[in-house]
Amino acid sequence: MRDHIQFYLGDQHYRLSDVAPETTVLDWLRETRHLTGTKEGCNEGDCGACTVLVVRLENNQLVWKAVNACIQFLWMLDGAQLFTVENLRSPDGSLHPVQQAMVDLHGSQCGFCTPGFVMSMVAYSKKAGATAKDADINDALAGNLCRCTGYAPIVKAMKQALQHTQDNFEREQDQIRTRLTALQNAEMAEIRTHAGTVTLPRTSDQLAASYKAAPDATLVAGATDVGLWVTKRLQSLPHVISVSGVHDLRKIDHRPEGLWIGAGIPYTEAQQDIAALFPDAGEVIRRIGSTQVRNAGTVCGNIGNGSPIGDGPPLFIAAGAILHLRHGETRRTLPLEKYFLAYGQQDRKEGEFIEGILIPYPAPALQYRAYKVSKRFDQDISAILGAFALTVTQAGLIADARIAFGGMAAIPKRASATEAALVGKMWDERALSAARDAIQTDFAPLSDMRGSEWYRRTVAANLLTRYFAETSGMTQQPETRLAGWKETAHG
Ligand SMILES: Cc1cc2nc3c(=O)[nH]c(=O)nc-3n(C[C@H](O)[C@H](O)[C@H](O)COP(=O)(O)OP(=O)(O)OC[C@H]3O[C@@H](n4cnc5c(N)ncnc54)[C@H](O)[C@@H]3O)c2cc1C
Ligand code: FES
Ligand code: FES
Known part of the structure; x- marks a missing residue:
């Protein structure tokens, strides 16, 4: 069993065995590393001032994601490479194309939001299929708020930056890949410190055993809810067990009986498959939080929290989804609607967790x-x-x-x-x-x-x-959708 996490910040390797369950990436960057380029605005995932870029190796591909550092825990970086605004400048001192475009097109005034914006912009420029369409850019940047510049120059800067195909990250791809390959570790980790315990299972068997043995622990998937318990309610988490690092729960499969979404799958990875079956559900998912929130927040975490205003549950209840739960070696299923018993109360035993949901394919009628x-x-x-x-x-x-x-x-x-x-x-x-x-x-x-x-x-x-x-086939159907919806949801 490992007693540490490993990750890179820029090209610097970190091996940490003293990691408190509640330390956020933002606090670690600013207070421990004194890297203050990443800003703290709302500290609740809303403003995007703290946006950082996390790259992981998944199925042998580099996957780049913008996330909110204020609601990501430091231990979630295990196996990843983190880039902050400090990593954008080239060794020769030239700015990243995104930064240069922000300068050229006056995309910054007071500058407080700017590091977060440029990190979201870099992430968008790395997205496969990124387009220069306003709707797509607005979507990518909807999680970044600017109070003084206004968005038009920033969107223009994004369009200019998209014309540059090469940046430093592109040139260093092989190095990044080599580093991340070296970090891949199939071994489970458990870090015990005076501040608490962090358990990082790698398989669902390990997760089942760990959670059964410590049912009071807090399960954490993407931390877009749990992060706020820490930053807003100042709650401490004596023991956390990670869901998102469990390889066999990070699966999305087309099974004969329906679409399977494992508990580690974030919204961004599920959206396309869900939208292909239920376009309207895909459109609602596009409006869950922001790109940063959807990159981290999982479909099943949205069910796990039992919120009466979570967007996922009604979408999937109407689609007839079946919830799969596991406690130790025992598995059971139930129609999703039966999981929610009363406010704050779900049909889930101590030590039981969600493995995934199965959404049946829609019949033609x-x-x-x-x-x-x-x-x-x-x-x-x-x-x-x-x-x-x-x-x-x-x-x-x-x-x-x-x-x-x-x-x-x-x-x-x-x-x-x-x-x-x-x-x-x-x-x-x-x-x-x-x-x-x-x-x-x-x-x-x-x-x-x-x-x-x-x-x-x-x-x-x-x-x-x-x-x-x-x-109902009305002959004169009134317009029922906002402008822009068709363009974004239905091509
Ligand atoms: C800025 C912002 C905007 C948001 N906007 C929206 C929105 O528009 N619509 C919406 O619905 N939500 C929204 N959310 C809430 C949140 O993003 C979602 O609820 C998200 O899906 C939670 O997933 P997660 O993986 O981050 O869960 P976590 O925060 O990791 O966990 C949430 C809860 O589920 C439990 N849990 C996690 N995994 C499991 C599991 N496998 N089995 C059992 N329990 C589990 C945790 O213990 C916790 O109680 C927003 C959040 C933020 C910060
Ligand atoms: S500080 Fe506002 S999203 Fe993190
Ligand atoms: S430049 Fe001031 S908040 Fe955006």
Whole structure:
């Protein structure tokens, strides 16, 4: 068993055996390494000032990701190479093409956001298939906030930088690959310090044994929720067990019975496959947090946290997903909706963890739609999310209905009265009217800062109307989608 982690910061190798569970990458960079180019703004994953670049070797490919250093724990760097804004300048002193473009096109004023922006821009320039389309660039930079320059010069700078194909990282690819290959280690690690224990299993058998033996430990996948427990609630984590380093949980597979998403798969790696089956679910995922959040946050962590406003659960409940759980050597499955029992309470035993979810392939007659309603379009938590999946026969009869909502109850929940009001009916205005009435009996939503009870009830019913407009074959279908949606979600 290893008692240390290993990673590179730039070209410097680190082997650390004194790593506290809660030390964030940002605090380590700024307070221990005195590398203050990476800024601290919100300390909760929202502003992108702390964006850094992490490269890993996955399936023999270099995978570059922008992440928020404020909500990544230092031990999560095991096996990776980290680059900060200090690593961008070439040995001859010239700026990185992204930095040069920011200078040329006046992309920076006070400069506080700039290191984070340039790191997101470098990450985007490394993305396979990166385009100079506004919608794609906006998406890549939606997790970086600027208060003074405004975004137009920054987007222009991104376009200019995309014209340069070579940067230092490109030239040093072989070296990076050699370093990362040397860091690959199949051995599990456990680091015990006075500050707590960090367990880094490599296989799901090791994870199962570790968590069964220490059920009070905190499971951490991408840390986009758990990170905030530390930075905002100042909670300590005496023992963490990592999910994301478990190789056999980092799998996304097309199985005969559906799409399998392992517990270590972040949103960015699942989005395309999910979108291919359920385009609307893919579009909602595009709006979960930001690129940095989706690069780290996992599909299953979103289920694990049991939040009533998590975007994933209603999407997958409507799609009929099955949750796979494991405790020691015992495995069980349950329909996803049955996992959520009450606020903060899930059907999960001590020491049991999610191995993954299986999303069945949609039948041809399934009409799946999902709508996220939030105050901002990007980088915002939902006030309400409605996901609708009716199976409508050629004759227009509703053969089956699965409708799930987030933000309408203490848990993500199916609208069973609405479903019952629809099944067996023709999909027409009468059925819609019955469904709009029934949905008022399904939920007793709360009023909070994201929306009042009245607002939630009204929006839920109106989403049914929107779904009807899109799926019932109305001859004059009103425009129901924001401009830009088609361009980004459907090519
Ligand atoms: C700026 C920002 C914006 C966000 N925007 C959105 C948004 O728009 N929509 C949205 O839904 N969410 C949003 N989130 C929340 C978060 O990103 C998601 O919930 C994410 O999917 C959590 O995944 P993770 O891997 O980071 O989980 P972690 O933080 O690692 O863990 C979350 C919880 O799940 C548990 N857990 C993790 N893995 C397992 C497992 N295998 N088995 C059992 N339990 C497990 C953990 O113990 C913890 O309780 C946002 C977060 C931030 C910081
Ligand atoms: S400091 Fe704002 S995202 Fe990290
Ligand atoms: S340049 Fe001042 S916040 Fe962006």
